[in-house]
Amino acid sequence: MAVAEEVKLFRSWSSPFGLRVVWALKLKGIEYDEELEDLSNKSPLLLQYNPVYKKIPVLVHNGKPICESLLIIEYLEETWKQTPLLPEDPHQRALARFWAKFGDEKVFETMRFGILLKQGKEQEEAIVSTIENLKYLEEELKGKKFFGGETIGLVDIALGWLAYHFNVVEEIIGVKLMIEQQTFPLLVAWMQEFSNIPTIQESWPPRDKLFDRFAGFRKAALGEEHTPK
Structure with missing residues (x-):
């Protein structure tokens, strides 16, 4: 540079x-x-x-x-052209943008507003919806190490929060949700591969601090008092 x-x-x-x-x-x-x-x-x-x-x-x-x-x-x-994060092929680039947007609108938004900040029937419906959307991601990973192929790309970066933040949400709501080896083996393998990259691993926020922050969001949404760990 x-x-x-x-x-x-x-x-x-x-x-x-x-x-x-x-x-x-x-x-x-x-x-x-x-x-x-x-x-x-x-x-x-x-x-x-x-x-x-x-x-x-x-x-x-x-x-x-x-x-x-x-x-x-x-x-x-x-x-900056080094280390490309999008494929050269126009169709593949469009697909990468599609899945990145899908992750934000169909997976992250449901996790945050439906699972983390709701309870009862609304939360249950959000969990079912998330499982269905994760199935699309599982299918997209068939035959690939990363969503972009053999190297990290836009979609992996866009969905990277799944490898860390999702588990924190599970702990907060006290429910083991759905990203498990027997149900989503390709997603589990991808999360492990993604998390093992030093650049990714060294950037995660402190887990306890993240737990307290997200737990505070949930309690505020539900009108409860939050006591940090």
């Missing part, structure tokens, strides 16, 4: 969306500075760089902000 280039990432320590940008930056060997945001007291710079959504992550490259994690990764891909 040219010396004159300045790259800064605004994110929160616990967000899987910011974490996926960290992975992309590190996999591509891009030097960057980091600003960890307190989302209950957002910095003036964050509000300046993302005045529309006022959310993280935000990447600032030479003073120009890019918002939304998947768009940031696409920007990195187009700007």
Whole structure:
């Protein structure tokens, strides 16, 4: 990377969306500075760089902000050509974007708003829906080590939170959900392969701290009092 280039990432320590940008930056060997945001007291710079959504992550490259994690990764891909995260073939690139979006809209959103923040019938329905959506991911992994083939790509980074955050949610709600060897052998193998990569492993947030944060979200949503571990 040219010396004159300045790259800064605004994110929160616990967000899987910011974490996926960290992975992309590190996999591509891009030097960057980091600003960890307190989302209950957002910095003036964050509000300046993302005045529309006022959310993280935000990447600032030479003073120009890019918002939304998947768009940031696409920007990195187009700007820094080393360690490609998207295939060259246009159809395969479109498929990668499709599955990355599927992971956000059909798996993560259901996990967060349906499983973590609900209980009773609503939670049960969300679990059933998540199982059905995970079946699509299991099918997509057939014959492949990663979603992108033999190397990590956009879809792996987009779904990487499954290898860590999902288990934390299971512990919080006290229910062993569904990503097990007998049910989803390919997903389990992928999670292990993904987690074993040093760049990924060294970036996970502290588990106890993440547990407390997510447990606090759940108790607040259910109107309960939260006592940290």
